[in-house]
Amino acid sequence: xxxxxxxxxxxxxxxxxxxxxxxxxxxxxxxAAAIGAWMYHGPIDGQLTLFGWEWNVAEIHEAxxxxxxxxxxxxVTVGFGLLxxxxxxxxxxxxxxxxxxxxxxxxxxxxxAIYFLIxxx
Numbered sequence: 001x002x003x004x005x006x007x008x009x010x011x012x013x014x015x016x017x018x019x020x021x022x023x024x025x026x027x028x029x030x031x032a033a034a035i036g037a038w039m040y041h042g043p044i045d046g047q048l049t050l051f052g053w054e055w056n057v058a059e060i061h062e063a064x065x066x067x068x069x070x071x072x073x074x075x076v077t078v079g080f081g082l083l084x085x086x087x088x089x090x091x092x093x094x095x096x097x098x099x100x101x102x103x104x105x106x107x108x109x110x111x112x113a114i115y116f117l118i119x120x121x
Contacts, residue, residue, distance in 0.1 A: 019083060026079025029108065033072025036115075040065035066119035073112025080105035 047054050084101035091098065 022079045022083040025075050029072045029075025032068045036065045036068025066115055069115040070112050073108045076108030077105050
């Protein structure tokens with residue numbers, strides 16, 4: 001008697017990842033953190049100009065730069081965290097892009113926590 005063995009092949013289709021939300025969140029976070037760092041480390045009695053808007057740095061309250069740095073760090077954390085989660089759910093194993101994205105998310109959280117502690121204390 002002959003036996004016929006079945007070839008077990010599982011075909012999976014991989015959908016492309018839509019990274020729009022993650023890119024917007026990370027981009028807003030980087031932009032907010034950059035503006036906050038620029039305001040925080042700018043000249044004390046000078047003018048700062050951004051896209052044609054001018055601010056007298058002496059008139060800007062201390063909370064603006066710190067809140068922008070905290071907000072930027074949190075948005076970077078959310079953006080890169082969602083990105084690494086989506087890549088992990090797609091690949092189901094840790095690859096270098098997933099690890100780098102998770103590390104950038106952790107760095108964003110650490111930056112937000114540090115600047116929040118500086119701001120609060």
